[in-house]
Amino acid sequence: MTYEKTVQVQYAASPGINGIIESFEAAEGLDEFTEEFFTRVWNIDTCETFGLDIWGKIVGISRTMRVDYEPDYFGFREARNPTTPNYSMPFNQAPFYRGEPLSGVVRLENEPYRRLIKAKAFTNITDATIPEINRFLTMLFDGLGKVYCTSGRDMTMSIVFEFVPSLSDVAIIQNPDVMPVPSGVSVSIIIDVQEQ
Template sequence: MRDTVLSQYANSPILLAILDTMGTAIDRQAQLSGFRDWVWNVDTAQGFGLDLLGRIVGVARSLYISTADYLGFSDQPSAVPFGEGVFYSAQRLTPNYSVSDDAYRQMILAKAALNITNCSIPSVNAILRALFPSYGNVYVRDNADMTMTYVFSAAPSKVDYAIVTQSGALPKPAGVAVTVETP
């Protein structure tokens, strides 16, 4: 701190004592290390730091996850038959769901990879494998008719299904319809 004092005050013992006391109380290195660990490093960031990094790469923490099963047909992933489900009323029955820090960290890394990738099938497959390592065989299929399908070998949870369909962490090319295939 003494190197920031003007030369006319360099010999003032009171000012130098105040600056020395403040210098020990305010350790800039510890603050910068804390900022780097809690905010700027994606591997160790938490809470607000992840929210900030998510805004930078363009992925939101909140997802809409329906807890009700609706009456539907076999092509719907969460459809149930008559007598077990309700008719869809187009109203949100549940509030938005905020994903955990670990899941959000994976979404941020996937979106960051998407932002710099060429969106070829192998690069999208690499993003899928990194985002969903516990689902085994997860890949994207080009259907050659302006559609593409994200294929899961195991049924994804509602949160993971919302990540695929709503988060924006996976590519959806312009003019291409995207579907999700689950067992």
């Protein structure tokens, strides 16, 4: 929009007023500011830390998350220990046990936080059916690998990753405010990485 459309009709022919407004518009043009604001704050796909923090407040999700994750570990069946219940997986099936569970507070960097914000926005409008959850997972982990949801048909469902998810990805899936899960359904995470 140009300044000519904002000047009242009775002053439109005044060279003095038009000159003042034209020089002000040239000095204080908002085109560059508008483009930068759109890129760094408004557009969820391109915004930076400041913009993501604003989007996080809008959808009501924090940048820090608690994660508790106990994967299967490499080991021998006879060495099973009650303190490490998932200890007896063979070679090429699970990582070595490091002595402590993968848990704690995770502060999300920009890209995982962007995914979390999109996930929360999607959760606000979804009906939590299997096709919608699979659409959600495809959107959320686009470009990272194949991930999908399966139903156990007994009030359970599994999120299957065919790639190794990061700790922040697991935190997003475990967050009950973000993951669109039907009421009363328990969720488990399965990592099924196939050898090439």
